[in-house]
Amino acid sequence: MMFFHENKKLILGAAVGLGIWLCVVFMGINSNWAVQAQKLKETETARQNWDGYFIAKTGPKQMPKKDAENEIELSNAKLKQNLGVLQHLEFGTPDTLRTFQEAAAGSGDKKSYFIQQRTLVEQKATTQWHLKVPPDLDMVSRADDPVSLNLMRLALVDKFLLSCQEANIQRVTKIKYDTPTVIEPPEIKADPNSKDKDAKEAKYDPKTDASKKGGKPAPAPEAQDKLIQFPIRVTVIGPERAVAQLLFEVQKQTDHIHGYFCINSVRVEINDAATGTVRGTLALSGLLSEKQANDMQIKLKTTTGGSGTGGSGGDDDTRPSRNVDPDKY
Numbered sequence: 001m002m003f004f005h006e007n008k009k010l011i012l013g014a015a016v017g018l019g020i021w022l023c024v025v026f027m028g029i030n031s032n033w034a035v036q037a038q039k040l041k042e043t044e045t046a047r048q049n050w051d052g053y054f055i056a057k058t059g060p061k062q063m064p065k066k067d068a069e070n071e072i073e074l075s076n077a078k079l080k081q082n083l084g085v086l087q088h089l090e091f092g093t094p095d096t097l098r099t100f101q102e103a104a105a106g107s108g109d110k111k112s113y114f115i116q117q118r119t120l121v122e123q124k125a126t127t128q129w130h131l132k133v134p135p136d137l138d139m140v141s142r143a144d145d146p147v148s149l150n151l152m153r154l155a156l157v158d159k160f161l162l163s164c165q166e167a168n169i170q171r172v173t174k175i176k177y178d179t180p181t182v183i184e185p186p187e188i189k190a191d192p193n194s195k196d197k198d199a200k201e202a203k204y205d206p207k208t209d210a211s212k213k214g215g216k217p218a219p220a221p222e223a224q225d226k227l228i229q230f231p232i233r234v235t236v237i238g239p240e241r242a243v244a245q246l247l248f249e250v251q252k253q254t255d256h257i258h259g260y261f262c263i264n265s266v267r268v269e270i271n272d273a274a275t276g277t278v279r280g281t282l283a284l285s286g287l288l289s290e291k292q293a294n295d296m297q298i299k300l301k302t303t304t305g306g307s308g309t310g311g312s313g314g315d316d317d318t319r320p321s322r323n324v325d326p327d328k329y
Contacts (some may be wrong), residue, residue, distance in 0.1 A: 001279060033273075035076060041047075061117065080147055089153075089260055089262070089287060090286075091156070091230070091261070091286030091288055092288070094296050097152075097296065099155075100151040100158075101148070101151060101296050101297070102151065103297070111147055114147050114150055114151055114154070118136065118139060121154060121157060121158045122136070123160045124161075125165075126185040127159065129162075129164070130170070131161060131165060131170060131172065132170060132171045132172065133175075134170045134172065134173065134174060135155055135250055137154070138175040138176065138177075139177070141176050143179075146298075146299035148297055148299050149298055149299055152230055152288075153230065153232065155286075156230060156232050156261075156284070156286050157175060157232070159286075160232070160250065160284065161253075163246060163249035163250045164249075166245075167242050167243075167248075167249045168239075168242045169236050169237075169238040169246055170237075171236065172234060173235045173236070173237060173279075174235040175232060175233070175234050176233040177231075177232055178232065180229060180231070180300050181228075181229040181231065181285075182226055182228060182229075182290075182300075183228070183287075185225070208238060225291055226290040227287050227288070227289060227290070228288045228289070228293045228300065229262075230285055230286045230299075231264065231283065231284065231285040232283075232284055232285070233282070233283045233284070234282050234284065235279060235281045235282075236279070236280050236282070237277055237279050239274065239276055239277060240268075240278050243280040246282075247263065250284060251263065252318070260286070261284045261285065261286060262286070262287060263282065263284055264283040264284065265282075266282055
């Protein structure tokens with residue numbers, strides 16, 4: 001007791017200091033525990049998100065990996081089937097259009113070969129089919145374009161004049177050749193209004209994931225070939241019944257004789273009420289896949305777009321003319 005009384009102040013000071021130290025240590029450890037607990041929670045959440053990229057889950061927007069791979073295979077098979085149907089809408093093939101390719105000229109001058117073929121088409125129309133056509137088929141304005149492109153245009157005119165003969169059209173007054181247009185395949189984009197944040201942020205590489213697990217890589221979607229549109233605009237004069245028949249003839253199924261045309265627009269107006277003739281302006285185009293155009297070595301002067309015809313400058317042939325047409329009389 002005497003020691004306590006003699007050192008009372010010292011002992012009380014030590015006790016107070018120890019208490020302060022314990023408070024400081026406890027408060028520091030407690031705050032650190034809270035931080036560590038939060039980090040542990042965040043780590044667990046990140047792990048669950050990561051596992052979600054690789055663990056198959058069922059739900060309205062997700063399916064097991066095996067089922068997803070089967071869906072991709074079915075989609076590729078359907079795409080191939082649809083491309084087969086699309087080929088029936090193409091204007092022709094390198095075999096059916098062999099005459100209208102630069103390769104047919106052999107070692108001779110290609111421009112001379114084009115002029116020769118243009119003359120043959122014009123003579124065939126006037127002598128065999130008794131069809132009045134513009135001089136040189138209105139191709140002089142396109143003389144500076146690539147020969148391969150003009151040969152393709154000549155193929156379009158040749159098939160169109162055949163349709164005119166079968167529809168009993170006897171006069172073609174004007175032919176205009178527009179710039180070819182590249183039709184890009186459609187792009188599949190994510191829905192910007194989707195509320196599924198994980199679906200937007202998830203990045204799944206089927207090849208990488210399959211290599212990690214020793215599985216078979218998922219088949220990648222097949223690339224879609226671009227389409228090349230070769231547009232022309234033709235003005236014809238004939239009986240109304242014949243012009244209506246012409247719309248049918250130009251859309252016949254593709255074969256070795258007829259080429260399938262896509263009709264972009266049609267304008268019909270009265271030409272001469274006394275004779276019952278009408279003037280029809282048809283904006284047409286023939287389609288080729290980019291691969292076939294490359295196989296035919298067609299050099300393109302193109303514009304890019306999804307529909308319509310490429311602009312070539314000048315007046316729009318589908319606008320009504322305010323001037324009197326001398327061909328009417």
